[in-house]
Amino acid sequence: MSEADLIREKIIVAARERFAHYGYPKTTIAELAEDCAMSSGNIYRFFKGKIDIAVEIARREALSAVEVLESVLACPYRSSRQRLEEVIFADLRHTYHMLENQPKTVELAQTVVAERPQFQIESLRRERRLFQRILHEGAASGEFTIDSLPATTIALHALTLKYRYPQVFTKQSLEELERELAQVLSLVMRGLVVPQEGAPVPATKIPEEDTSLTLR
Amino acid sequence: MSEADLIREKIIVAARERFAHYGYPKTTIAELAEDCAMSSGNIYRFFKGKIDIAVEIARREALSAVEVLESVLACPYRSSRQRLEEVIFADLRHTYHMLENQPKTVELAQTVVAERPQFQIESLRRERRLFQRILHEGAASGEFTIDSLPATTIALHALTLKYRYPQVFTKQSLEELERELAQVLSLVMRGLVVPQEGAPVPATKIPEEDTSLTLR
DNA sequence: CGAATGAATATTTTGTTGATTATTCAGCCC
DNA sequence: GGGCTGAATAATCAACAAAATATTCATTCG
Numbered sequence: 085m086s087e088a089d090l091i092r093e094k095i096i097v098a099a100r101e102r103f104a105h106y107g108y109p110k111t112t113i114a115e116l117a118e119d120c121a122m123s124s125g126n127i128y129r130f131f132k133g134k135i136d137i138a139v140e141i142a143r144r145e146a147l148s149a150v151e152v153l154e155s156v157l158a159c160p161y162r163s164s165r166q167r168l169e170e171v172i173f174a175d176l177r178h179t180y181h182m183l184e185n186q187p188k189t190v191e192l193a194q195t196v197v198a199e200r201p202q203f204q205i206e207s208l209r210r211e212r213r214l215f216q217r218i219l220h221e222g223a224a225s226g227e228f229t230i231d232s233l234p235a236t237t238i239a240l241h242a243l244t245l246k247y248r249y250p251q252v253f254t255k256q257s258l259e260e261l262e263r264e265l266a267q268v269l270s271l272v273m274r275g276l277v278v279p280q281e282g283a284p285v286p287a288t289k290i291p292e293e294d295t296s297l298t299l300r
Numbered sequence: 301m302s303e304a305d306l307i308r309e310k311i312i313v314a315a316r317e318r319f320a321h322y323g324y325p326k327t328t329i330a331e332l333a334e335d336c337a338m339s340s341g342n343i344y345r346f347f348k349g350k351i352d353i354a355v356e357i358a359r360r361e362a363l364s365a366v367e368v369l370e371s372v373l374a375c376p377y378r379s380s381r382q383r384l385e386e387v388i389f390a391d392l393r394h395t396y397h398m399l400e401n402q403p404k405t406v407e408l409a410q411t412v413v414a415e416r417p418q419f420q421i422e423s424l425r426r427e428r429r430l431f432q433r434i435l436h437e438g439a440a441s442g443e444f445t446i447d448s449l450p451a452t453t454i455a456l457h458a459l460t461l462k463y464r465y466p467q468v469f470t471k472q473s474l475e476e477l478e479r480e481l482a483q484v485l486s487l488v489m490r491g492l493v494v495p496q497e498g499a500p501v502p503a504t505k506i507p508e509e510d511t512s513l514t515l516r
Numbered sequence: 517c518g519a520a521t522g523a524a525t526a527t528t529t530t531g532t533t534g535a536t537t538a539t540t541c542a543g544c545c546c
Numbered sequence: 547g548g549g550c551t552g553a554a555t556a557a558t559c560a561a562c563a564a565a566a567t568a569t570t571c572a573t574t575c576g
Contacts, residue, residue, distance in 0.1 A: 109559090112536085112537060112538085113537075113538060113539085114537075114538090122550080122551090123550065123551045123552060124537095124538085124539090124551090124552080125539085125540075125541080125550075125551060125552065125553095126549080126550055126551075127539095128538095128539070128540080129549075129550080133538080133539075134537095134538065134539090204469075205470075208470075231503070235483045235486075236483070236487060238480060238483055239480070239483035239484045239486070239487045240487070242462055242480050242481075242483075242484055243459035243460075243462075243484045243487070243488070244459075245461065245462045245469070246458055246459075246461045246462075249469065253420075253461070253465065254421075254424075264454060264455070264458050265458075267451045267452070267454055267455035267458075268455045268458055268459045270455070271452060271455045271456070271459070271488060271491050271492065272459070272487060272488060272491060273491065274490070274491025274492070275487050275488060275489065275490025275491030275492070275501070276487065276490070276491070285491070287447070325529090328566085328567060328568085329567075329568060329569085330567075330568090338520075338521085339520065339521045339522060340521090340522080340567095340568085340569090341520075341521060341522065341523095341569080341570075341571080342519080342520055342521070343569095344568095344569065344570080345519075345520080349568075349569075350567095350568065350569090
């Protein structure tokens with residue numbers, strides 16, 4: 085890692101700390117510079133502007149969140165359906181947890197999205213790719229019936245939108261949201277899963293909190 | 301209709317006009333009073349406050365929108381699936397149209413919801429009841445397989461949420477949203493509709509604009 | 517006496533100014 | 547010369563005052 089990259093990291097570390105504690109707007113460039121023992125002007129040799137520091141932090145946050153979700157894919161002894169459902173539930177729980185306990189992080193994300201709409205588009209795309217991978221696996225193993233993989237991916241992603249932005253419209257509790265999501269998935273799985281020996285497709289059960297999936 | 305009710309109507313008519321033209325915040329009580337040839341104080345004999353005039357207008361708007369959707373139920377020669385899909389598409393088109401062409405009306409609705417959260421809850425409930433009615437019909441006729449009617453209604457309502465608040469997150473065109481909704485419904489219908497003679501459940505087609513359903 | 521007014525009051529919005537903060541850049545240092 | 551500084555400038559925010567507006571209510575009117 086080059087000298088410049090190390091300084092960049094230093095700035096990011098300082099910014100993450102301050103953004104988390106005091107929030108993005110209340111953190112000044114002068115403070116970050118002070119933390120890094122440099123002049124405020126020097127920050128601009130490493131980042132184009134204040135918002136770009138936030139973007140980089142949010143980008144890493146988003147990447148690591150998807151990585152955690154991806155670890156579900158590596159879990160053995162699980163059907164594609166279980167994987168898909170666990171990913172979606174984990175996502176809901178993660179977002180809900182953020183909204184409840186990490187208001188500054190949520191605020192940061194909102195600032196970044198407001199300033200750089202592309203950021204959200206890319207985050208959604210990453211998540212959709214994860215869905216697509218699971219669907220593809222399930223189709224290959226004969227567990228799912230899928231006409232068009234891209235179309236099914238988009239549909240699944242769109243219909244679970246509410247659980248990626250909970251509490252935006254309604255103010256439901258996590259328990260309510262989980263029950264509702266289980267209903268939604270039950271309904272969808274009936275059309276997605278190939279029934280076993282004529283038995284009807286079983287309903288979705290709310291997965292247990294998997295502590296190995298705890299995000300940060 | 302009593303004398304008092306007539307005056308109330310007069311105020312509502314004046315307010316609807318001004319809210320649509322100049323918007324809720326830019327319309328003053330004094331102006332409404334002028335329009336109705338009365339003093340501003342007298343408005344308060346008919347409405348508790350300015351927001352209550354907006355609430356009444358929005359309530360009527362919402363009721364008439366649901367009534368239009370209900371007219372689908374009366375259409376003959378249509379399967380429950382067609383009815384359900386047409387209602388959901390009509391809802392999407394209606395909301396989209398509002399966002400595109402009636403910004404003042406949308407603003408009014410947002411103001412009302414911000415001030416009276418209950419308003420939104422009731423609107424959603426009305427819509428859900430409509431869904432439930434169609435699902436119930438379809439289940440009775442043997443067209444749908446439904447375990448629990450309330451649970452299925454909630455699930456269907458939740459998974460179509462995006463099409464009731466389009467353009468809130470993403471800025472998709474109506475065409476994109478319609479294509480996406482068709483995919484979502486295709487997927488869900490596979491789990492909801494009883495297949496005919498072993499043939500697979502056909503995909504959802506985007507319904508034609510039904511001019512008789514045009515909302516105002 | 518109930519209906520209505522409009523002046524009085526309370527609240528909200530708008531505008532202005534000063535202060536704070538982001539960003540730039542001419543110049544300094546190694 | 548490339549890395550860095552910090553003062554200069556531009557942009558944004560915060561606080562306060564002024565204006566506009568919502569709401570109330572003592573008073574008037576029919």
